[in-house]
Amino acid sequence: MTASAPIFASPPLSRRRLLAAGAGLGLGLQMWGSSALAAPQRRKFVLVILRGAADGLSITPPVGDGAYAALRRELAITDAALPLDGDFGLHPELKIVHRLIGAGQGRFAPAVAMPAAGRSHFEAQDRLEAAAGDDVSSGWLNRAMASLGRGAPVEGLSVGPVAPLVLRGQVATSSWSPGRAVETAARLPMLVQDLYADDPLLGPALARGLKTEVLAQANLARLAADTADTPEASNAARLSRTLQGDSPDAAGRLGAAVAGFMGEETGADTVAISLDGFDTHANQAGALTRRLAYVDALVGGLEAGLGGSWRDTMVLVVTEFGRTARINGTLGTDHGTASTALVLGGGLKPGGIIGDWPGLHEARLFENRDLTPTTDLRSLFKGVLADHMGVDRRALDTTIFPDSAAAAPILGLV
Amino acid sequence: MALPDRDLQAAIAATRFGLGARPDEIAAAQGDPQGFLLAQTRRKAASGQIRALPLERAEALQNFRQAQAAFLKANRQQDRKARDLQPEVNAARTVLRDQIAADVLERAARGATTDAGFAERWALFWANHFSVGAGNFVRTATIGPYEAAAIRPHVFGRFADLLAAAETHPAMLLYLDQNGSVGPDSPLAQRMARGKAAQRQVGLNENLAREILELHTVGVNGGYTQADVTEFARALTGLTFRGFNAPAEEVGETYFRQIAHQPGPRSVMGVVYEVEGEAQALAILKDLAARPQTAQFISAKIARHFVADDPPPALVARLEAAWRDTDGALDQVAAALITAPEAWAPEPAKFKTPYEFMISSWRAVGDAPRRPADLTMLTAMGHRPFYAPSPEGWPDEAAAWATPDGVIKRLVWTQDYAPRAIGAADPSNIAVEALGARLSPATATAVARAESRGEGLALLLMSPEFQRR
Numbered sequence: 010m011t012a013s014a015p016i017f018a019s020p021p022l023s024r025r026r027l028l029a030a031g032a033g034l035g036l037g038l039q040m041w042g043s044s045a046l047a048a049p050q051r052r053k054f055v056l057v058i059l060r061g062a063a064d065g066l067s068i069t070p071p072v073g074d075g076a077y078a079a080l081r082r083e084l085a086i087t088d089a090a091l092p093l094d095g096d097f098g099l100h101p102e103l104k105i106v107h108r109l110i111g112a113g114q115g116r117f118a119p120a121v122a123m124p125a126a127g128r129s130h131f132e133a134q135d136r137l138e139a140a141a142g143d144d145v146s147s148g149w150l151n152r153a154m155a156s157l158g159r160g161a162p163v164e165g166l167s168v169g170p171v172a173p174l175v176l177r178g179q180v181a182t183s184s185w186s187p188g189r190a191v192e193t194a195a196r197l198p199m200l201v202q203d204l205y206a207d208d209p210l211l212g213p214a215l216a217r218g219l220k221t222e223v224l225a226q227a228n229l230a231r232l233a234a235d236t237a238d239t240p241e242a243s244n245a246a247r248l249s250r251t252l253q254g255d256s257p258d259a260a261g262r263l264g265a266a267v268a269g270f271m272g273e274e275t276g277a278d279t280v281a282i283s284l285d286g287f288d289t290h291a292n293q294a295g296a297l298t299r300r301l302a303y304v305d306a307l308v309g310g311l312e313a314g315l316g317g318s319w320r321d322t323m324v325l326v327v328t329e330f331g332r333t334a335r336i337n338g339t340l341g342t343d344h345g346t347a348s349t350a351l352v353l354g355g356g357l358k359p360g361g362i363i364g365d366w367p368g369l370h371e372a373r374l375f376e377n378r379d380l381t382p383t384t385d386l387r388s389l390f391k392g393v394l395a396d397h398m399g400v401d402r403r404a405l406d407t408t409i410f411p412d413s414a415a416a417a418p419i420l421g422l423v
Numbered sequence: 424m425a426l427p428d429r430d431l432q433a434a435i436a437a438t439r440f441g442l443g444a445r446p447d448e449i450a451a452a453q454g455d456p457q458g459f460l461l462a463q464t465r466r467k468a469a470s471g472q473i474r475a476l477p478l479e480r481a482e483a484l485q486n487f488r489q490a491q492a493a494f495l496k497a498n499r500q501q502d503r504k505a506r507d508l509q510p511e512v513n514a515a516r517t518v519l520r521d522q523i524a525a526d527v528l529e530r531a532a533r534g535a536t537t538d539a540g541f542a543e544r545w546a547l548f549w550a551n552h553f554s555v556g557a558g559n560f561v562r563t564a565t566i567g568p569y570e571a572a573a574i575r576p577h578v579f580g581r582f583a584d585l586l587a588a589a590e591t592h593p594a595m596l597l598y599l600d601q602n603g604s605v606g607p608d609s610p611l612a613q614r615m616a617r618g619k620a621a622q623r624q625v626g627l628n629e630n631l632a633r634e635i636l637e638l639h640t641v642g643v644n645g646g647y648t649q650a651d652v653t654e655f656a657r658a659l660t661g662l663t664f665r666g667f668n669a670p671a672e673e674v675g676e677t678y679f680r681q682i683a684h685q686p687g688p689r690s691v692m693g694v695v696y697e698v699e700g701e702a703q704a705l706a707i708l709k710d711l712a713a714r715p716q717t718a719q720f721i722s723a724k725i726a727r728h729f730v731a732d733d734p735p736p737a738l739v740a741r742l743e744a745a746w747r748d749t750d751g752a753l754d755q756v757a758a759a760l761i762t763a764p765e766a767w768a769p770e771p772a773k774f775k776t777p778y779e780f781m782i783s784s785w786r787a788v789g790d791a792p793r794r795p796a797d798l799t800m801l802t803a804m805g806h807r808p809f810y811a812p813s814p815e816g817w818p819d820e821a822a823a824w825a826t827p828d829g830v831i832k833r834l835v836w837t838q839d840y841a842p843r844a845i846g847a848a849d850p851s852n853i854a855v856e857a858l859g860a861r862l863s864p865a866t867a868t869a870v871a872r873a874e875s876r877g878e879g880l881a882l883l884l885m886s887p888e889f890q891r892r
Contacts, residue, residue: 127643129633130814131813132643188803191831197837197881200878204882215834216827218830218834219831221827221831222831337628338605343628376649
């Protein structure tokens with residue numbers, strides 16, 4: 010255990026405060042002192058990581074590129090694509106994303122990559138999330154939160170039982186996943202907290218987990234009340250279980266539940282969600298249809314759940330690298346280089362595609378096999394952090410994305 | 424580096440090297456803690472060839488495939504018979520589902536009850552190194568047999584044999600899409616190109632080749648290029664297994680399909696392989712097993728799993744030396760780990776994964792999972808057995824598992840399990856049996872002061888020292 014003391018460690022949750030939190034949802038939820046309440050407008054950011062190298066050429070099929078259909082053969086999405094501008098379409102399952110783009114609340118970057126991503130999932134995911142040298146074990150989103158400084162009303166939350174690297178680091182963050190609830194007001198959690206009093210790893214983890222649990226239970230109870238004819242306490246537990254699973258329905262509810270966390274006055278502003286299942290080496294079409302339907306419903310759930318806060322929210326959907334331009338021998342694609350990033354949010358300024366389109370002509374392919382990247386993914390991250398979250402430009406070039414001064418932020422998105 | 428006293432060594436042997444102490448286990452290790460572990464590396468694996476898929480499994484898979492095919496065919500032809508065929512598909516699926524659940528339960532129960540906890544942890548390490556994750560029914564049904572036939576018999580043998588067994592088992596061939604990979608210039612590809620224009624393209628799939636290099640042998644910094652991946656993938660073409668239409672006693676047997684093999688010599692990492700056919704891929708595997716980068720990459724991974732997320736370099740060097748000196752004799756690598764002073768540091772540096780936490784909880788109580796439902800909490804904890812999220816296998820470091828949500832899920836399970844499991848036992852006795860000299864005064868006091876036996880056990884299981892090893 011090398012967990013260093015978090016620089017913004019919240020005061021340990023005393024038993025009394027925990028009880029108060031469990032009973033009335035008041036005191037115990039305050040994470041940053043009064044400044045959190047004073048902040049007039051809370052900018053929110055959701056990072057969705059598609060693990061396994063999602064195929065950009067299927068997410069935003071370049072229907073206007075003359076080489077596309079021949080490269081993709083059976084996997085080309087042409088007539089079925091949701092129409093955008095003639096150059097690009099959208100995967101048929103991305104209906105909500107399509108509506109958002111049509112309403113000026115969505116854009117995309119069709120050829121992004123991290124520098125030197127390589128074609129290894131695991132190394133590339135580490136690079137995507139650490140965005141620093143190989144010896145760095147914290148994530149850029151955590152470092153960005155650190156740079157915002159004490160008192161900034163930013164709280165990080167990851168969705169899922171395993172912490173993604175992008176949110177790991179010196180700023181303590183929380184995590185949550187749906188499932189059976191813990192009785193936060195029972196004796197055991199308090200006694201265990203006493204046992205963890207001097208434990209630098211488990212003490213903060215449990216304290217944060219309990220706080221989030223209290224929020225979650227209130228949040229789910231409210232959702233249950235909204236969705237049921239006769240609101241009952243047990244609905245929250247039942248609802249929590251319906252958030253699990255791979256169906257678009259579950260994804261929509263999960264998005265709404267996560268939005269509930271973000272809507273709380275002292276809830277999370279910065280959320281990371283990992284989705285796997287994008288490594289489509291064989292029979293790609295069916296697998297992508299299911300996973301992209303999930304992504305689309307998740308976005309819809311977030312948008313609906315955030316309500317008025319949607320205009321203060323940005324959602325970024327990224328992957329570690331793209332897939333080969335040509336299909337392989339098993340109706341799939343192998344590891345490639347550039348892919349698509351989606352940028353969504355109520356406060357987005359309208360605009361066209363982000364970055365250039367390199368084209369799929371054979372001479373333009375990277376190493377004669379992959380879509381060539383035209384945009385450094387860090388430039389996109391930096392633009393969002395600078396414009397939307399107000400992160401300091403110098404910190405972006407040095408501590409958050411070390412040695413990245415050459416990758417200028419893409420400004421003017423919001 | 425001096426070893427801790429004998430009492431603490433015995434506790435470390437059972438909890439850090441093993442899967443947690445069962446009652447009396449620490450006492451059994453007390454006389455000679457290192458010898459207690461070394462003896463486990465010498466137990467003979469079951470002799471004789473183990474079938475890639477047991478006959479019963481092969482038959483269940485065939486029944487499912489055939490029922491499904493008949494249903495789909497009738498359905499496509501809009502034959503009313505399709506509805507009558509549905510129950511058969513469901514019945515075949517149920518048989519398979521029950522067998523898969525039995526595999527998972529058997530593995531967890533073995534972990535909970537074995538008196539060779541180190542040997543089991545060692546086997547689980549290798550199963551995770553050569554990770555195969557669940558997918559559709561058919562693949563998931565191969566994972567239990569994979570561990571039994573390809574992993575367990577070789578974990579104290581030569582790494583080269585383990586590597587060859589893992590990469591040629593149908594579970595791996597399905598998981599990493601090898602069975603559909605066809606040499607572009609192979610007779611099969613040429614025949615298909617001559618066929619109807621509508622025939623779909625066949626070709627290479629480089630998934631298995633890449634993951635062997637990146638994850639199973641030399642590691643991502645092992646010095647290979649994209650060209651090496653492609654060449655290796657070409658060499659692997661033809662490597663497949665007898666499909667589900669073969670006679671049941673042949674289903675799942677590894678099989679080299681010569682007509683799908685890319686002809687010609689291959690060059691991988693600077694070595695040219697002139698030998699043709701099946702021998703080509705096997706020769707490359709053998710060379711990869713012998714490369715120093717492989718010893719280096721996996722030695723570090725072993726040290727990370729057993730001792731610390733950031734392991735002492737001296738320990739890694741010892742393992743690497745043992746690997747090199749014995750040509751990858753894994754019993755000798757295990758012995759080097761057991762006898763390394765760095766592995767016996769008094770402070771537990773590893774945070775248990777959810778699977779380790781639940782297995783060690785059952786061991787502490789002298790209990791075992793009895794029904795598939797006893798394992799469902801592992802899914803909520805993000806550690807469902809057989810469902811590793813990627814070919815990289817499960818994460819091994821505290822930063823991944825010691826999350827707020829992860830700790831809460833352990834608390835939820837403990838709150839439910841402890842009162843049911845404790846019976847008439849004294850939790851203070853269980854604490855001593857489970858942790859021995861590792862039990863802290865603070866935890867001993869909290870357990871003794873608990874208001875109920877169940878609460879006492881729950882506090883033990885959630886205590887900082889029980890959560891670690």
